[in-house]
Amino acid sequence: MDNKSYQDHYFRKAKSQGYRSRSAFKLIELNQKFKFLKNGIKLLDVGSFPGGWCQVVVKIVKNGKILGIDKKKITKIKGVNLIKGDFLEENSKKNIIKFFNNKINVILSDMAPNTTGNKSLDAIKTNELCLSILEFSNEMLDKNGVVISKLFMGDDFEEIKVYAKKTFKKIDFFKPNSSRDNSRETYIHCNRLNT
Numbered sequence: 279m280d281n282k283s284y285q286d287h288y289f290r291k292a293k294s295q296g297y298r299s300r301s302a303f304k305l306i307e308l309n310q311k312f313k314f315l316k317n318g319i320k321l322l323d324v325g326s327f328p329g330g331w332c333q334v335v336v337k338i339v340k341n342g343k344i345l346g347i348d349k350k351k352i353t354k355i356k357g358v359n360l361i362k363g364d365f366l367e368e369n370s371k372k373n374i375i376k377f378f379n380n381k382i383n384v385i386l387s388d389m390a391p392n393t394t395g396n397k398s399l400d401a402i403k404t405n406e407l408c409l410s411i412l413e414f415s416n417e418m419l420d421k422n423g424v425v426i427s428k429l430f431m432g433d434d435f436e437e438i439k440v441y442a443k444k445t446f447k448k449i450d451f452f453k454p455n456s457s458r459d460n461s462r463e464t465y466i467h468c469n470r471l472n473t
C-alpha cells in the first residue's frame with residue numbers, strides 16, 4: 279500500500295469505528311500480540327492526544343484506573359482521567375505519582391516530538407522520550423508490570439536496547455501492520471522488572 283492509500287485506509291477505518299486517531303489500530307495490534315489490557319489495571323498512557331489509545335483502553339479494561347497525559351489538551355473520554363502537561367517536566371511526573379499513589383501495572387507511550395523533517399534528528403528525539411519512559415518505569419512500574427513505548431530504529435537504538443535488557447526480564451520489538459512500512463517507527467514491549 280502506498281503512503282496515501284495507507285493514510286486513507288486507516289483514516290476511514292478509524293472514522294467508521296469512532297476512533298480519534300489511526301494510531302488506535304496500533305494499540306489494538308500490540309494488545310493482540312502481548313495481551314496486557316486486563317480488567318482492574320492501573321494504566322498510564324503518555325502522549326495520548328487526541329485519545330485513540332485511551333479509547334481502545336476503556337473499551338477493553340473494566341474497573342481500571344486510567345490516566346492519559348499529553349502536552350496538548352485532550353477532549354474528555356469517559357472512564358479516563360486526563361492531564362495536560364509535558365511528561366519530561368518533574369511537576370508532571372509528580373502529578374502522575376500522586377494520581378496513582380501506588381505502582382502502575384501498564385505504562386504506554388506513543389510520544390512523538392514535533393517532526394523536523396530531519397529523519398536522524400527525529401529518531402534521536404523520539405528515542406530520548408522512549409528512554410525517559412523506561413527510566414520512569416524503573417521507578418514506578420509494578421514488578422510484574424508491562425511497558426510499551428514507541429521508538430525509532432536509529433543510531434541510538436542500541437542504547438535503549440541495552441538499558442531495557444538491564445532493567446526488564448523480557449523485552450521484544452514489534453511493528454504493527456498499521457504502522458507505515460516506510461517509517462522507522464517500532465514499539466518496544468518490556469515485561470517484568472529485574473528487581
Ligand SMILES: C[S@@+](CC[C@H](N)C(=O)[O-])C[C@H]1O[C@@H](n2cnc3c(N)ncnc32)[C@H](O)[C@@H]1O
Nearest residue numbers: 299301325327328329330331349365388389390
Ligand atoms: C502520535 S501522537 C499520539 C497519538 C495517540 N496515541 C492516539 O492514539 O491518539 C504523539 C503525541 O505525543 C505528544 N508528546 C510529545 N512529547 C511529549 C511530552 N514531552 N509530554 C507529553 N506529550 C508529548 C504529542 O503532543 C502528540 O500528541
